[in-house]
Amino acid sequence: MSKLEIKDLKVSVETEDGPKEILKGVTLSIGDGETHAIMGPNGSGKSTLAYSVAGHPKYTITEGSVLLDGEDVLAMSVDERARAGLFLAMQYPVEVPGVSVSNFLRTAKTAIDGEAPKLRTWVKEVNGALDRMTLDPSFSQRSVNEGFSGGEKKRHEMAQLDLLDPKVAILDETDSGLDIDALKIVSEGINHFRAREGKGVLLITHYTRILRYVQPDVVHVFVDGRVAESGGAELAEELEANGYDRFVKAAASA
Amino acid sequence: MTAVAQNLAEALEQDSVESHLHPQGSFDLEDHAVPSGLEEIWRFTPLKRLRGLHQDAPFADGAVKVETELADGVVVEALPVDSPYRGLSGLVPTDRVSARAWAAATGATLVRVPAEAVVDGATVLRHHGTGSEIASAGHIVIVAEKFSKATVVLAFDGTATVADNIEIVLEDGADLTVVSLQDWADDAVHHSTQHARIGRDATLKHVAVSFGGDVVRHDATAEYAGPGGSVEMLGMYFADEGQHIEHRLFVDHNAPKTSSNVVYKGALQGEGSHAVWIGNVLIRKVAEGIETYEENRNLVLTDGCQADSVPNLEIETGEIEGAGHASATGRFDDNQLFYLRSRGVPEDEARRLVVHGFFNDLIRKINVPELEAKLVETVEAELAKNVLKAFASADAPAEQG
Incomplete structure (x- = not known):
């Protein structure tokens, strides 16, 4: 079972002119086994939502709640959230020089499971996950994200998703900057994860392109720090045809 | 003046470089005034904590015990004070501490890697300080003869007040690794002058690791005795509360087709921890086709730390393969x-x-x-x-x- 409930979430960041509200009351609920897509124009607060739920210190939650299977996520530290079953695939994964992918994956897996993985099966699992992302086994000897191409970074994020096996994955523009081949590989990674029992996915994207490969159950249009409209896959088709204009204007006149 | 003599005179003139990177050395103590702390080469160093090494603190033998772990094929022997090995690297003291240590040394230790010997394992000279009241003057000469290959580790622990000169000589084609490991107790003071002369097509890896000590100041310099030589200077340090760790490097590219690569990395933690890194490189007119790169990175782990990082590059010829430097100091x-x-x-x-x-x-x-x-x-x-x-x-x- 996995259910992520975000209720009336308000988030601000510190700026030179004082705190600025980015999320203005976000409510959405991802049920057991569901995939939700969040689409919105630049600056609408999509990434802020992802980072706030993951607990990035830059963002201050001023109101609202986030529950994962009924547990208060906002009361947890960043690493506790991950251990509770949340995973954030980042738009710009961070370089950690001198720390090998292999060491990183093992350390993360150990932290999440509370015990070290069995060496024999683990190496096989890692190689399998890398192989699904068409990454060579030698990839695991490289430093985390250092010198990776844009596509390698995203495929590395998906390999982590595969191995760490969270309850709910938040994918922040995992599709951006990818050519069509890399997009297909990454989409296969997401679908491989979704095929498991009861996994939730919150897919944040700027483009409808990825939705041809990863079919969402629900599409939310995100404008000006709020969910402006929710619907099925047909909403994505409307966005594809007409863009965000209708929603942006509605938000501006609201 | 004949044309040949004139050319020669010009060539010699071009070779003499007026530069603060390259002060004139002298064995005569009279030439080295007691520093005030305002001098460029002393401005980062807490002179008050040097226990008079830079003034007139007396030296005596006996406070530092040395144990040697000899790798097969390497020769270690005690040299008399008038041995021709002393000064073989071309080391001429450029500061008062080095000049005082030179004058006070009652002999030297020679570590010799015979010609064409390829030595497995490291030769370790373990220095153990037994007290810091009396200052010790040290002198070690490491000679890697033609086409030899070896690793020599100078390890320092315990407590002591030490000023030493370390000479490193690589004959043609030699491949030598020298590690200076400062693992001192908290109250040790160590001023070390390490000078290397790198023969034709020889390769030196010089490693400085500084963890302990109250004040550790190292001058490591390298020059070349012919073309094709290369030096890699690596450093690693951890400056704790109240600790002063200073590494001063100078690579003198005085021969063509030589290369140098300097990487020093340090972490700082605790109130008053101070790391200093000076990376000087001189590319002389004659040094065409050389390649040099130097890099210093500091990781600041807590408040109250100070890291000074100063790369200097002086270039007298543009006919080079490459020259660069990088310096970065950052927090987590x-x-x-x-x-x-x-x-x-x-x-x-x-x-x-x-x-x-x-x-x-x-x-x-x-x-x-x-x-x-x-x-x-x-x-x-x-x-x-x-x-x-x-x-x-x-x-x-x-x-x-």
């Missing part, structure tokens, strides 16, 4: 910590990973198997002092597999 990167923690890794474990990662590629480059475990352990022990202390009460970190 919050984004790195967030990334690791977002994968479930607890904060203390995340910090540990980042610091080990910071030093890892350097330890790999040092590549002295006898030292590797020691270096990793020391990083871990240093981390325990501050970085992880704050988390002592938090959840126990997950065991590393």
Whole structure:
């Protein structure tokens, strides 16, 4: 079972002119086994939502709640959230020089499971996950994200998703900057994860392109720090045809 | 004047470079006034804590015990004070401490790698300080004869007040690794002048590792005796509360087709910890086709630390392969910590990973198997002092597999 409930979430960041509200009351609920897509124009607060739920210190939650299977996520530290079953695939994964992918994956897996993985099966699992992302086994000897191409970074994020096996994955523009081949590989990674029992996915994207490969159950249009409209896959088709204009204007006149 | 003589005179003139990077040395103590601290070469050093090494503190033998672990094929012997080996590297003291140590030394230790000997394992000269009241003057001459290959480690621990001169001579085609490991107790003072002369097509790896000591100041310089020589100077340090660790480097590209690569990395923690890195490179007119790169990185782990990092490059010819430098001093990167923690890794474990990662590629480059475990352990022990202390009460970190 996995259910992520975000209720009336308000988030601000510190700026030179004082705190600025980015999320203005976000409510959405991802049920057991569901995939939700969040689409919105630049600056609408999509990434802020992802980072706030993951607990990035830059963002201050001023109101609202986030529950994962009924547990208060906002009361947890960043690493506790991950251990509770949340995973954030980042738009710009961070370089950690001198720390090998292999060491990183093992350390993360150990932290999440509370015990070290069995060496024999683990190496096989890692190689399998890398192989699904068409990454060579030698990839695991490289430093985390250092010198990776844009596509390698995203495929590395998906390999982590595969191995760490969270309850709910938040994918922040995992599709951006990818050519069509890399997009297909990454989409296969997401679908491989979704095929498991009861996994939730919150897919944040700027483009409808990825939705041809990863079919969402629900599409939310995100404008000006709020969910402006929710619907099925047909909403994505409307966005594809007409863009965000209708929603942006509605938000501006609201 | 004949044309030949004139050319020669011009060539010699071009070779004499007026530069603060390259002060004129002298064996005569009279030429080295007691520094006031305002001099360029002394401005970062806390003179008051040098226990008079820079003034007139008396030297005596006996406070530092030396044990030697000899690798097969290497010769170690005591040299009389008038031995021609003294000064073989071309070392001429450029500061008062070095000149005083030279004058006070009652002999020297010779470490000789015979011609064409390829030596497995490291030769270790373990210096153990037994007291800091009386200053010691040291002198070691390391000679790698033609086409030999060896590793020599100078290790220092215990407590002492030491000024020494270390000479490193590489004959043609020699391949030598020299490690100077400062693992002193908290109250040691160590001023070391290390000068290398690198023969034609010879390769020196010089490694300075400084963890302990109250004041550790190292001058490491390199020059070439012919074309094709290369030097890699690697440094690793951890400056703790109140500690002053200073590494001053000078590579004198005085021969064509030579190369130098300098990488120093350090971490600082605790109130009053001070790291200084000066990286000087001179590319003389004659040094065409050379390649040089120097880099210093500091990781600041707590408040109250000071890191000074000054790269200097003086170029007299444009006909070179490449010359560059980089210097960066930074705190823990919050984004790195967030990334690791977002994968479930607890904060203390995340910090540990980042610091080990910071030093890892350097330890790999040092590549002295006898030292590797020691270096990793020391990083871990240093981390325990501050970085992880704050988390002592938090959840126990997950065991590393």
